Amino acid sequence: MSNSPSERSSSPELASAMMGDEMTDDAQQFQQIIRDRRYEREDIQKKAFTKWINNRLAEKSSTPPVTDLFQDLRDGVILLQLLEVLTGNECKRENGKMRVHHIENVNKVIAILNEHGIKLLSISSNDIVDGNAKLTLALIWSIIQYWQGKDVMKSAETDAEQTNIEKFLLAWCQEQTKGYKGVEINDFTRSWQDGLAFNALIHKFRPDLFDYDDILQNASARNLEHAFSVAKNVFKIDRYLDVEDVISDYPDKKSILMYVMCLFQQLPTSNIIIEDKEKTETSTTTTLTDDTTSTATKAPEEEIETQPRSDDDSMRLKTFQTNIDKVLKWVLNLENELDTQDKTLSDDLKTIKEQFQSHEEFMVSLTQDQNQIGEILLEGNQLLTSANFQLQPEEISEVKEKMKVLNDHWESLRSKSLERQAVLHKALMKLQIDQIESFDAWLTQTESRISTDLDILEQNLTGINRQYQQLAELQDELVSQQQITESLQNMIIVIDDSLSENLDPASKYSSTEIESKLLTLSERWAQICNFVQTRWIQLQEVKIEFEQIHTNLDKVEKWLATKEDEVNKMQEETNLTDQETFIQQVNTLEKTESEMADMRQAILLLNGSLQVLSQHYDSSTATEYNNLSNQIDTFEKRWTKLIDNLEHCSRLLKSANLTSSVDPKSDSELTHNKITTTVEETTTTTTTYDNTDESGDKKEKTDNENTVKLEFDVSARKYVDWIDSIERILSEKPSNTEERKNIIQEVKTKYVSYDDQFKSLVQTGIAITKELKDASEDSTEHESALRSLENRWQELSQLIVNYEKDVELADFNAELEAITKARNEYQTWIDSTSSNDELQV
Structure with a gap:
């Protein structure tokens, strides 16, 4: 090549040549080598650090061993337990399962490390909670280096400046x-x-x-x-x-x-x-300067010439030059990558988060890979300072120049990265705080709406329907706010003293205040969600009961009013000897009797609905509820009076003794219907409960406890009504012995047929008593009603027995009277015959 090594290192063309297309493949290959090397170290560190932590935690027998370093440390609990062992001090921790509790624990870890002078740059609580592998390893290494190293330094007497x-x-x-x-x-x-x-x-x-x-x-x-x-x-x-x-x-x-x-x-x-070589040797530092005299003292040139460099040393120098060129090219590419990043700051929080996280990954890569820079600079420093390695003056200049260029570009890259991180963090925190305050305002408004409109249940159907609609709208809002809560759960908080000084004062909150505010918002959100869920179930139940009450109220009121009017007219009628009038009243009684079972069921349903509503309203303050209860009680009284009036009308018809071709139902037939009608649905209700009890699983049984209690009360009421009716029938005691025989025979037959169902109902009542006691609820009223029902049933049995005896006695007396009468008549005939014979004689 035309240029000397020294000229190549210092010329401006070097940077462009390193970034040229012809070197791109080499740069990518070298970068991949570094990354592969990083991943391998990560795997090795994970195993070694896990063993070290478990060895320390073995002192706390209650602590389970770490199996997955990046997952097991996310909640901060094991980290705090480790610090308890290392510091000997108790570390309080949050035991909650939410992200905010985990972040709070990791924040405590970072605070403890700060107290011991351990600064964690570019490591936040979010990184550990998210399971970031690189930063988790960096955190553990800081702990190992401090406490393990502290123990090492205690064993040695070092110079004052020897702290590395x-x-x-x-x-x-x-x-x-x-x-x-x-x-x-x-x-x-x-x-x-x-x-x-x-x-x-x-x-x-x-x-x-x-x-x-x-x-x-x-x-x-x-x-x-x-x-x-x-x-x-x-x-x-x-x-x-x-x-x-x-x-x-x-x-x-x-x-x-x-x-x-x-x-x-x-x-x-x-x-x-250990003597510090930095003080005894001419210079072994990696600090780079332009002064060539800062290197170690070299032997005279004559000595260098007499001691030629070995092939191994030549290969070592060549390898160093190749590696430092590749590392420099890699750093220049990273600088170019950083410079070409989109510097536009979006107003969209999601976009800013993505930009920040992308840059964080870039920063983590730099932090992890800076060891490679240190190694290559250390290698160069060893070449310059080693007494066993000879360099020519131009080679010394070239090595130092390359090291200086690499160091300058690396520091420039780090500085630009930190500045970019600070800008992104500032924008991110502003948008996140705006989101927090917006969500806080929505929670406050929603809490006010709940307190004003939904906290107390309305007492009528109109109010319940209005609350039902308001709660439905609030549910829709909760769905729309869900995305915000998810965003807040993944909020990014950087705990970095070097960055906090550059934050905009408008940030308002410290990291601790933000964590506390997030925890409060999370609790308030959970309370609203729980309230909406619970109130929705209550409103649905109350709404159904109110709708059923309104339907049955109108139905029973109209029927009672109509029947009361009809009975009043029947009682006012004096001309019962009129055949047409007689037939009309008999038909009215028949129609009324056919409708009574349905109306009785409606009244029982009203009582059942009222019992359900009593679980949601306080009778001491719920005025409309009390009015409704009084109205249903009035129905009961009107019903009883109507029954009495109908029986009175029936007796009037009987006493009329109308002789006609009409064959109306006799009083005994009406009595028969009264005997059989009242408890017709009782067996069905009881059987339904038994089947449900046998086939339903425990969860269904628990969910239906109130329904079962209601069904029992309905069935019990039917038996009470039937017993009342039978007692009235038996108390009348018709003069006709044959009619009394028929009545007692039918009553006895029905009693026996109902006895098995009654015993089943009693067992149901006993089961309900046990369930109430198991649930620590008051069972006094239920037990009293059950005992009263059993007593009434036994009393009715005795009444039937006594009535039957009375009938048998009456029958016997009638027969005795007939025999006596016949005897008297025969005696009279004999006496008269004897008198005639005497006269004839």
């Missing part, structure tokens, strides 16, 4: 392995691949364990396995590393450094003083 754990351990390893064949430790990556460095450290302090020369010819994997086994069995150091992790083409520096920390702590070392 990596440099300290590197110098210590070099010092302890000096003179060991095959060991040259220059870093915490490739220097450890063959396993000799690990074995040399162990042999240095415990030469009695094995002969170092015996392992020199072993394969790398065997040497690593030997070192890890000895460390585990002798020094009780867990196997944080696997053999394949170290012999990889790209070993993970952090994992190896962590393992070396453990070795340092367990090996029998004390009072270690």
